[in-house]
Amino acid sequence: MINSFLMIGQSNMAGRGYLNDVKQIYDEKIKMLVNGRWQTMIEPINFDRPTSGIGLAASFAGAWRLKNDQKEIGLIPCADGGTSLDDWAVGGTLFENAVFQAKLAQKISKLSGILWHQGENDSFGGLSALYYDKLSVIVDAFRLELDAPDIPFIAGGLGDFLSGGRYGKYFTEYNQVNDALQKLAETKPNCYFVTANELTANADGLHFDAVSQRRFGIRYFESLLEKKNILAPIPGENELIGIIEERPLTKNEQRTLLEIDFAFGKMSLSDLEEKLILLSD
Structure with a gap:
């Protein structure tokens, strides 16, 4: 039985890390x-925008696999960039949509956790003061x-990079949102907070870079574990x-990646066939 995890929130859950920055x-x-069906994961997982990229879920899943060598994990991507808590209202x-997708997954898996990252769009104009109460209602409703x-x-x-980035004037209350998230973890059963300390951003100063997303996923898994x-x-x-990134690939995984490269026009048919023959030896 696959263990599945619902991914919800805004762009930093969907992922905006540059695809070429990590393996x-x-x-x-x-x-x-x-x-409604399980496909082998390939990044970007959560394609909510043309700018979708590396998120935290792949390294979260990779860390989960290190502890569950013979088991399968499933990711349910439902995050949407630029969304506020009001956009996520019950x-x-x-x-x-997230409930619908999760219920589809429940038919073919065991739903084992909800991964949340959101708050940038509630970090100004006094919205942070309402964050704890709004999110608490949402958590209860999902459950x-x-x-x-x-x-x-x-x-x-x-x-911590938010206030100094390109859009810093819109995130004057990000510390208060972090406080609300920690309060939720302290007061609500089976809710946990994961710090973003020492993580860094893309040039926009808004989105975690790819390496930081990999580190974030490790922290999320440690919290779950x-x-x-x-x-x-x-x-x-x-x-x-x-x-996780250097895990030896099975021959079938190597074949599939070759087929993907061919489909993307990265190699000729003759090169593909030659490489597939070598794998068969």
Whole structure:
């Protein structure tokens, strides 16, 4: 039985890290939900915008696989860039879509956690004062709709780079949002907070870069594994990322990646056939 995880929030959950900045994570036992069916994960996982890229979910899944060598994990991508808590309100389009996708996944998997990253769009104009109460209602509603009252809800903090970036004037209350997220973790059962300390941004000063997203995913998994808040960087994050990214590929995985490169026009048919023959030896 696949263990599945719902991915919700805004762009930093969907992922905007540059695809070429990190090595691809490819593992036939890591799946993503596409049209109600499990497909082998390939990044970008959460294609909400043409700018979609590396998010935290792939390294989260890779870390999960290191502890569950013979099991499969499934990712349910439902994050949408630029969205506020009001956009995620109970009964709204984003909420209903995420519930629908999660229920599809529940038919073919065990829903094992909810991964949340959002808050940039609620970091100005006094909106942060309402953050705790609004998010608490949303968490309760997801648990009710999915008949999963004890499901872990893991929320990541906002980056300290926000106030100094290109859009810094819009994020004057990001610290207050982080406080609200930590309060949720302290007061609501099976809710956990993951720090973004020492993580860095793309040039826009808004989105976590690809390496930071890899590190973030490790922290999310550690929170799930230990059932606790992660309030500081985890020792050996980069080494663990290296283990995940450098996992030896099976021959079938190598064949599939060759077929993908061919489909993208990265190699000729003759090159593809030659490489497939070599793999068969």
